[in-house]
Amino acid sequence: MKVIIARNSGFCDGVKRALALAIAAAGKPGGIAGNGPLVHNRLALDLLALHGAADRGGGDGGARIFVRAHGIAPEERRRWEEAGREIVDATCPRVADNQRLAREAAERGETVVLAGDREHAEIQAVAGSAGSDCRIVSEPEDIEKLSFPGPVFLLAQTTFNAETFRRIAYAAGRRFPNCRVADSICRATQDRQEEAVRLARLADVLVVVGGVNSANTRRLAEIGRNAGRPVVMVETAEELEAAALFPFRTAAVISGASTPGWITQGVVNRLRCLGRIGVGDRFRQFLHPLVECRLSTALSAGGLALAVEFLLLREVVPTLAAAGAGYVFFAHTLNRRIPPNPEAQRLSRVDSFYQARRSRLLGLAWLAAAVGLGLAASAGMLTFILFLLAFVAASLYALAVRLLPVRPAWAGPRWHPRNWLMAAGWALTIVGPPALQTEEMLGGLGAALAVFLLCFGGTLVRDLHDSASDRLMGLDTLPIRLGPPRARRLAGWLLGLAAVLPFFTAGAVVWWEGGFSIWLAFVLLLPAAPGLGLFLLGQLDRKRLLDAVLLQAGLDAMGVLPGLLALAAYCLA
Helix, strand or coil, X not given: CEEEECCCCCCCHHHHHHHHHHHHHHCCCCCEECCCCXXXXXXXXXXXXXXXXXXXXXXXXXXXXXXXXCCCCHHHHHHHHHCCCCXXXXXXXXXXXXXXXXXXXXXXXXXEEEECCCCCHHHHHHHHHHCCCEEEECCHHHHCCCCCCCCEEEEECCCCCHHHHHHHHHHHHHHCCCEEEECCCCHHHHHHHHHHHHHHHHCCEEEEECCCCCHHHHHHHHHHHHCCCCEEEECCHHHCCHHHHCCCCEEEEEECCCCCHHHHHHHHHHXXXXXXXXXXXXXXXXXXXXXXXXXXXXXXXXXXXXXXXHHHHCCCCHHHHHHHHHHHHHHHHHCCCCCCCHHHHHCCCCCHHHHHCHHHHHHHHHHHHHHHHHHHHHCCHHHHHHHHHHHHHHHHHHHHHHHCCCCCHHHCCCCCHHHHXXXXXXXXXXXXXXXXXXXXXXXXXXXHHHHHHHXXXXXXXHHHHHCCCXXXXXXXXXHXXXXXXXXXXXXXHHXXXXXXXXXXXXXXXXXXXXCHHHHHHHHHCCCHHHHHHHHHHHHHHCCCCCCHHHHHHHHHHHHHHHHHHHHHHHHHC
16 A cells, blocks of 8 residues: 655654653652643553653652643642642643733733633643633634623634634634734644645545544544545554555555654554555565664675775675674664563564564574674684674673663763764774775775764664654664754764765875775765765655655665675676
8 A cells, every 4th residue: 555654743842842851850759740641642651651751640749740731720830839849841832822822811801712622731721821701612603602892812722723713713803803813823733734634635545643632633633534535543553454444545644743653653564564555565565574684784784895895905705794794783683772661562663573573583693693703713813803802892782781771861962872882883894804904004994984984874864763753762862862953963964974084085095005996996985875875864854754664774775885886896897
């Protein structure tokens, strides 16, 4: 089945901010207590609990009060303050603006009319700021039932239906000539609703992913139905029914503001296996096991090794390339990032393939280590010692990650070692063996630095994708530590340096050691890989590359491409 993915999916900025504050507060003594769920998504709440951010309930005197994104009424805030409780305020800035507008209107003597769901927590919080003389409406017909002698101020729940609010505002303007209207619907909400209309026109069925208690998610489903398209609303991929979806050729997937990205990705993957399978779906089905088993990553390392061998030795050595591929497969399999608690296996679709086959993949990893060491030994004692040190370091790091607690998010950003240690392992095992057999030290150092930057930038792009729509998975990654904007800039600089470094290295080699062929090889081979990485980063920034399997396949192609070029150059030489 062809699947169209909405660009505006995953947690909105207000929910991301609330989750970050909740996880930070949960890491301090006493935990947190609140007056309701942090997000309207059951699986996200379960995973938050595994991170220690479970709601203890407002009655726990030792816990600090956590104000969720929906906000709370001023009376409730004063009650907690008078009780001496510490308050962690995660009110969405948009909701806080609505509370301020309602309070200022009431102080001017205007009657505040709120358009929204009467029972929604946000409406209750804003109504509390507006005072007792406040009315709540949900349909244009409700306006006809109101009668006020003075001025009227109309504003909307941030997640309210934009079209319904326009009709309510029109009705209010006709009935109350002195009515002021504030279009207070969140821009992110409007973008999702507009995209739901667009997707409903493009697809045969609209699949809405989100919790049944989420108002904005239900709104997306309502918009799809009003557009005349069949709508399927699910919380997880397991709720999809193959028989119901088989007649459709194209499905559009959109998610609510409280739905984690990994849940949406699981629904997308499931949909692609249902209904009528096209060529693109079959290609993804072919890529999926290669990517999830890390075989494509091993091929990437082998390709880079062939390119470096051609640069430094003027030949390709398959045994050294295979040894490097074996190390990469071992290190990446052993150090797969898994959820912080074994129970989270049932919650996340991100690592489901690995979790289901973990024992077999770990066995293959140790076999790859044995074969890699054997191949390294055939190249000499120094090469064997180099690979032995690399395998031992990868094993010790994997052991340390399992035994040591993860640094909590509230501890602030830092250079997490996972990215640069993995990059150092790639540079050591891919460039080290041929560098030991050549006297061109400048070329070896340049190639090692280029591989290091390439791997570092590639892992950062993958982490950016994984954390693009939620903060629940991968709290130890740089995009969470640094923030996505800074992490994107860092990835761009790393890949950009990896692209230009071969030119400087080639110039130094020509000037210092001579040899036009090595200069030509550097210019043609190594810059191709970071160029592809920069392209993938650009697609990720524009939200045009949302499929995790395709992204990882593209990142792995960064190594395969120079390898194929090296083989072609070697055969033609």
